[in-house]
Amino acid sequence: MKASVVYAGSSLKNLLAADLGAQFRIQTAMPTADLNTYLSEQSLLSLPDIILIETDPAEECFKAIGKIRKNPLLQGLIIVLVSGEKRNEWKQKAFALKVHDYYTYPFPTEDLCERLNFLVKFRLIKPRLAKLSEEVDVTYKTPTFKRYFDILASGCALLVLSPIFLIVAIVIRLESKGKIIYKSKRVGTGYKIFDFYKFRSMRSDADKMLASMASLNQYDDVESADGKSAFVKIKNDPRITKVGNFIRRTSIDELPQLVNVFKGDMSLVGNRPLPLYEAEMLTSNEWSMRFLGPAGLTGLWQISKRGQKEMSERERKKLDNFYAINHSFWLDMKIIIGTIPALLQKEKV
CATH class of the missing domain: 3.40.50.2300 (Response regulator)
Known part of the structure; x- marks a missing residue:
């Protein structure tokens, strides 16, 4: 050839x-x-x-x-x-x-x-x-201090929050049938695929319903030639259960990801690991940079107009690229501090 x-x-x-x-x-x-x-x-x-x-x-x-x-x-x-x-x-x-x-x-x-x-x-x-x-x-390696901090912080958080884990597990099971912990394949640092944990907040057939709901995607105004968005975020998602609505609004559904952090799948702070269908659309060199930095539980996107309509797909990807290039201990601390008020916002994300 x-x-x-x-x-x-x-x-x-x-x-x-x-x-x-x-x-x-x-x-x-x-x-x-x-x-x-x-x-x-x-x-x-x-x-x-x-x-x-x-x-x-x-x-x-x-x-x-x-x-x-x-x-x-x-x-x-x-x-x-x-x-x-x-x-x-x-x-x-x-x-x-x-x-x-x-x-x-x-x-x-x-x-x-x-x-x-x-x-x-x-x-x-x-x-x-x-x-x-x-x-x-090219390959990102977690700095030793960052990894030790992740293990210590996530381990302590899992211990302190264990009663909440138990209560949430009970109410999820009482409201609807299905698994308590929802596992999905996510793409993190270096396009590494791993099982991503969340408390189940949707109906058990939520994944099957996604294809019929493309018109509800917040990121439907993308510049791509085929009209497809790389990110999927549905406002007022009809697949969410009543308990799921509460734990998503309070971000309690994200707590099992502390296990991912403890295992080393991702860090406390980094670019959000993406579902396979989103990551497959971010293979151009302009945006692959986001996968060369740490994947994380919270990041710049979460504290910068998270989930709002006025944040375009391009803005979100630029934030991811910026963090991949400029991540540091002090930037991580700033993001962690900024995450607390972000969790209290009214926007449902």
């Missing part, structure tokens, strides 16, 4: 197109200014193997490469610059950004194709290096 190439620029495109097209699959060609937007919209499976970028007087090429280098999800891309002008300062900037090669036209296009093929093969015969790079640069 031919390696795929995305070409950014226009001046040299026609001169290189024939030879490149014979050996590579040209995925698309575009202005350099559109490159980062294009890459952010690709899934992890549709990214190109190679990016060929033309230099330009406005130096948009270097801005684009700089953004790519800051995104850990794009580190495996092969980047080669081609220039129609002989300018040493451009070449120096290019190699400072760690591009794989730099060509100044005129040059034999077969040399460029040979070099690109070598770079692709070299990447494929070094899989262990690529895996090590992913482990170091």
Whole structure:
């Protein structure tokens, strides 16, 4: 199978197109200014193997490469610059950004194709290096202090709240048949899937009813081309029982997630683990960043207009990305303190 190439620029495109097209699959060609937007919209499976970028007087090429280098999800891309002008300062900037090669036209296009093929093969015969790079640069590992704090806090909370657990279990069972603890598959840090615990607040057939209730989704005004929202949140959900309405309004239904925290599935503070059907829609590089930070019981979304209609899907995803990049002990403490008034809000979430 031919390696795929995305070409950014226009001046040299026609001169290189024939030879490149014979050996590579040209995925698309575009202005350099559109490159980062294009890459952010690709899934992890549709990214190109190679990016060929033309230099330009406005130096948009270097801005684009700089953004790519800051995104850990794009580190495996092969980047080669081609220039129609002989300018040493451009070449120096290019190699400072760690591009794989730099060509100044005129040059034999077969040399460029040979070099690109070598770079692709070299990447494929070094899989262990690529895996090590992913482990170091991409995979999130819970800091030791954060993990100890999670164990201590969740363990103490489970002990103190055990009488409430017992009372809630009894009233749920008295109101309706079904399991007391609702388990669902959630996607957390690094797309890890785990069993997520909650007190059951809905009818036992709630999952089967979801498909017929798409028109009630709060996040139905998303910008996606197919009109599908990545998040699902239904206001005044008819599937909720009377007891369920109370425990959701007071967030008591979330208490079993302390077990998830104690087990290490997630942390006290982080990005909310998502149901599978939501996580599957967040595989573009623009939003995969949220999965590179800790998953948590509470987070920035919970204390920032949580569940309100005026918070768009894009705003929520940006909050998740911000936390994944900037999480710290002090930010966690601020979020924990802010969670208490958020639990008392009138909005049913």
